[in-house]
Amino acid sequence: MSKLKSPGELEALRHEIQSKRGAKQMITVCSGTGCLACGAVELTAAFIREIEKKELAHKVEVRPTGCHGFCERGPIVVILPQKICYLRASVEDVAEIVEKTLIKGELVDRLLYEDPETGKRIRYVDDIPFYKHQQRILLAGNVLIDPTNIWDYLAVGGYAALAKALFESTPEEIIDIVKESGLRGRGGGGFPTGVKWETTRNASAKPKYAIVNADEGDPGAYMDRSLLEGNPHGIIEGLIIGAYAIGANEGFIYVRREYPLACKNTRIAIEQAREYGFLGTDILGSGFDFDISVHHGAGAFVSGESSALMNAIEGRVGEPRPKYVHTSVKGLWDKPSCLNNVETWANIPFIVTKGAGWFKRMGTPGSTGTKIFSLVGKVNNTGLVEVPMGMSIRDIIFKIGAGIPGNKKFKAVQTGGPSGGVLPEKLLDLPVDFDELTKAGSMMGSGGMIVMDEDTCMVDTARYYIDFLAHESCGKCVPCREGLRQMLKILNRITRGEGTMEDIGLLEELCSVIKVASLCGLGQSSVNPVMSVLKYFGKEVEAHVKDKRCPAGVCKNLIAFHIDPEKCKGCGLCAKNCPANAITKTADKVHVIDQDLCIKCGLCISVCPEKFRAVEKVPAFQFQNAV
């Protein structure tokens, strides 16, 4: 393929691709990391074999695509153009799907989504509640495109925004459109993107750099991974437009090595973009030069912080540095550098093509557009969801996520990763919006949303996040390193039942100092998990301290397992499964747990037959005198 030298050549190629392909039927198989783990590769291969066997290759195409988002039910197969959606499809179903759906036009009922309330099967992907309440703009490409084939991206209008930007707008006009759109940084901070770009554009030093932050590391978050895996050209196109706007000729994609598929697809996409003339010198004949290098992160969470990330690209240790002069003015190699998150860049082609007005109509006045969340934890429909800003957390969890499994009660939702906080039930109607979440003591973060049910202990949750941060902080500044060390010690004490009321006061004091005194955003926001737990779940913390009780029955030192002799029927399942041999049968033919031997693994509860339910969790202090 020779390089495209003008927007006209690009459009000609687009028409050629579209007409060559015609109106084929298509089987798309979700090949995001989740579905790959569930056998998507084998499934795709089986479809290709079956299509060849039935001699349908001339009218049916099989396409492995990016993540479809409904990860709970993978592997996902969607048949186009009808948009028939089959969930948890396996190799054994392939022959039947081809025979029934593609040849006879019938449905394979058992693979369709079943509405849990009505029991009705739902045929089309857009009618499934998980998808119905979403507004998928950024993720729309994921389900249609084979990320390793640039033709797929071009067929759906790819790189048209780049041509428009290069030939119809000045860099200043692009910045104005982005400012006007109200787009705010999707990586967590929510800083206005256009303003950031303008700062870099106006900085006098040269050269300038445009950088993609794909060092997504929040526990439970995988929005950026899925975008980069599923539609890398979308991000690359956004980056080239941004580089043109700020005046950069060199760009970087910082992607963590823990994302092998994202690394691979990014590399392939960059090579293809070069081949077609979207990267390199004289892009599309515009005279603008730009190219991208990929930098692989080596596994430090803190490297997602802007100055740490730039240190890492420079070949130094990924540690934040004081940023009293912004990185947009003095960043990579002390030059003006525009760093945006994956999702932020992915928005750019849409804003350029459809305009700021279109973008602003989605979301709230202060937080425009859509936001992708990874909805995980104790929720029925785990997956990636894209919704307009301003949707309530309740709608996301209960309408899209279909609520909490096992008839359990909702307890809290953690947003914003380790820098965010937990929000209780009374805040479920809070709209997801940068400012509203911050006001409530959490933050948007990059879009992790971890749902917790009544079996989750909030003290243990805070302890988990502080443990994560204490080990993932760079350890450079004293408040963050030593402060987190002490917070972790205190939280460990409290979960062991050794905490005092002074400890709670000490936690509050540590939070207030770490928040203002830490060097970087990681340290400053690291207190949010603890502060939000103290604020919204103070009673639960006090129960651990004053009553030595863990109300959720999680903290092992504070609970004991007990077999109710009235309910035990002596079936022996618990004794057979107990890994510590702590359960014996008494003369009365009921079982009893030796508290000294019990390791509190909870296996006895899970194996005790539903009809007996003889094993129960009780506060540990009930046994302390007896033992």
Add this chain to the structure above:
Amino acid sequence: MGTVAMKIDGKNVTADEGKTILQAALAAGIDIPHMCYLEQLEPYGACRLCMVEVTANKRTRMVASCAYPVKEGLEVKTDSEALRKVRKLLVELLWPLAPELAEKYGITASRFSNDHTDCSMCGKCVRYCSEIKKKEVLYFKGRGIEREIAAVPELVSECVYCQECFKECNGGLILKQAGMPWA
């Protein structure tokens, strides 16, 4: 390069552009507590003891004076209740590595159990080795609460002739660092 005029604790101070607040204050005879600052080295901003309150464009915030560049019209407060609260807690977190400041604030014990290390990780040794001597013998190993000072075994022979960082160490603790060949 020009100079800028600003106010530190109500006192008029002029400083060369490109200097930091801490440098301007020290030159004007105003003391700001500090631990990781060393004149010859790049600003590091790790100990946070040098935090001050700056007011610019009617906005006040707490910054590390060792890294914050001087600016025309800046108003700086080196002492306030909020700053003292931060410094006192830092003294307790660093206990017993900031004895002078502890005395100044009347702190006689820490409420924390500081069984971690006898090093404040100010990094003066590591940075001196790298920035002044261009040797990179010393480095920070691990991260977060597992961070520690370490030496590259293949390079430590350099230390026999140098040892210049020893005198920069707060109390010479680098000599006692576990794992160091000279321990």
